[in-house]
Amino acid sequence: MNPATALAAVLVDELARCGLTDVVLSPGSRSAPLALAVHAESRLRLHVRIDERSASFLALGLARRSGRPVALICSSGTAAANFHPAVVEAGESGVPLLVLTADRPPELRDTGANQTIDQLKLYGSAVRWFAEVGAPEERPGQVAYWRSLACRAWHRALGPADPGPVHLNLAFREPLIPDGDTTWCEPLAGDADGGPWVRARTAPPPVALHLPPTRRGVLVIGDGAANVRRYIAAAGMAGWPVLSEPHGGGRYGDHAVSTYHFLLGLPEFAETHRPEVVVTLGRPGLSRPLLSWLKRAEEHIVVAGDPSRWPDPTRSATQVAQAVEIPVAAGDDAWLAAWRRADQAVRGAVDEVLDASGLSEPRLARDLVEALPNNSLLLAASSMPIRDLDQAMRPRRGVRILANRGASGIDGLVSTAMGAALAHNGPAYALLGDLSFLHDHNGLILGPREPRPNLCLVVVNNDGGGIFSLLPQAALRDPFERVFGTPHGVDLAYLAAATGTPYTLLGDISELPKALRGEGVRIVEARTERESNALLHAQLREAAHAALRAALG
Incomplete structure (x- = not known):
């Protein structure tokens, strides 16, 4: 050989x-x-x-x-x-x-x-x-x-x-293919019992950091969080609100506060709801108001599996631990009740604006999650789609949400969705922007013998980079459209046809549940406008803050 x-x-x-x-x-x-x-x-x-x-x-x-x-x-x-x-x-x-x-x-x-x-x-x-x-x-x-x-x-x-x-x-030196000779100077076989050559033993669970009891705590969950269910159960017993990014896996249950982006964006609320302790799982990074608010916590404990690599973009961590025990605290539920009242007021205002917005990007994100069957997988693109989910998604169980938020690039997302769908035992979906979709349309190319996932790609097409319309660059009117907006003019129907991928154009938001049906790889396109989307986001913020001020009295 x-x-x-x-x-x-x-x-x-x-x-x-x-x-x-x-x-x-x-x-x-x-x-x-x-x-x-x-x-x-x-x-x-x-x-x-x-x-x-x-x-x-x-x-x-x-x-x-x-x-x-x-x-x-x-x-x-x-x-x-x-x-x-x-x-x-x-x-x-x-x-x-x-x-x-x-x-x-x-x-x-x-x-x-x-x-x-x-x-x-x-x-x-x-x-x-x-x-x-x-x-x-x-x-x-x-x-x-x-x-x-x-x-x-x-x-x-x-x-x-x-x-x-x-x-x-x-x-590798040549020859690179078998030469017909099967002899070798020593046995090539592995361990006789069929197991690996070396068995690595897992270390015992780390000793947890025990916190003093407090009712004024908050659990924050970001990308890559581990042991989420255990921590949510502990936070529930302690009377803490849970602020979870969509892909953090913790936006469910009675303690989930889904409108935290708007709540913490109002200085009056952020100042009067400073916690005694915040426990962070994973790496939060979607909401600037949340990141700014983390700096105000008296104690900010970051849970990290490897204590030599802990996420702390705000440089506000006071302790890092591999595990934390959140104790049950005596006292009333005034702290949690205040968060819930504020969340309900803002949720009502946000939903009212979205319900009147027609086929808008935040409403598509909200309604998509609502329409998915239980045991679904949803991969969200790293730019506007995951942020729209963060600001518009109501708490719910039964949907696993993923996002490539490590480096937060827009590349490779069609292929990432394909891979995740192949590993998921259930229906899979992806919410992508048009630039993310075009950046990786080669991911649609599958050979006839390749495993094929059950994956619906929902593509929001606003003919360019929609997130830049929400950033300060939008004020630079002369260069903006060419160097930030980057319109492409691609007809996605023809691109879908080139790869033989079934395609549906979403005409109205009410058609979404029907458009999502099907099997195999398929594309649903929703066309929106960047300027209208920027105005809608401003309207959402204004309505949310008005409702919150009214609730605070």
Whole structure:
């Protein structure tokens, strides 16, 4: 057996023993040993994508939804560079990926050899661990090296305290395909019991930080939060309101305050509702009023699985802990009741404005969540869609919401949605802006043998970058439209037709439930106007604050 085939076969077998179930592959020559080994492995589900960027975000979606490492394979050169945006997102949001890049052997580097770039530590600090595997050779000891390396890569990606991407760079010499010889200088087989070469034991649960009892506490939940249900139950017993971003997974139940963006945007409310303690799970980052308010807390405790990497964009954290115990506190419910009254008043005002807005972007976000069946998955784009959900979504159970808010880019979202849908046991949906959709329309390209998800892509088309109309740049009238608004004029129906994707144009908001029905990958387009959307957001803020002032007396 030639060394390239031996290394690929051993590596793929060992990763499957560790628990790998999904591999995403982009075709190439130098990666042929890995491609053939994966294709022959019945324990793995293979996904092939011609575009490396699309492939990498597909893997990201699969790993984000499943919570397990997904392997990502490409050839050498710029193919590996196209993985970089997804690796960055995985690194920032703690998504486990195994990035396996094929490379030229050392003797071909720095020689001008075709398709050869410097791939050593290509992704820099975005990965949790990097290893240059080295060109395989037929000599004793290689099998133990390869199998132990695979186990280390798997467990470092998995975490559990600090999951994220791991990069293995594999230099292959020719021949790159099996040569018919099956002999090797030592046994290639793994552990006889079928398990992994190395078994990593999980550390015991961390000792929790015990808080003193208080009724004036608040639980804030952002992106990437863990153990959400346990903390929500504890907050409920303590009489704390829960402020959860949509993708934080905690916007449900009697203690959920869904209008916190508007509440905390009113100085009178923010000042009179300063908590004694705030406990933050995950990384909140959608609402500027919330971030400003966090600075006013007397005690701000950040819960982080890895205490060496804690999120604190406001630099307001006073303590960091791996776990926190929120005790039941004696006293009345005046604190929680005040939050609830304010939330109900603002919710009524917001819904009244949205109900009169027709087919608007915030109403589409609100009504979409309401229309989804239980056990649904919804991936929201990182710009306006997730913010519209944050400001308009009512509390509800039965919907899992995801977003690529690690680096908050608009790239790769169609493919991320595809991957997440493939890992989800139920119907899946995505709420995307037109620029996000166009940025990754290659994600619609599926070969005839590829696994196909049940995914409805809802695309808000305002012919450009809608979020900029809500930012100070909108005042720069002369350059604004070209350098920020960026109208594209693309007819999405033709783009859908080019890939054979079923397409529906939403004419009225009342047609949404019907438009969402179907199976397989499909597109629903909703056309809106950027200027009208900016005016509506201002109207929402004014109506919310007027209702809140009236409720405060």
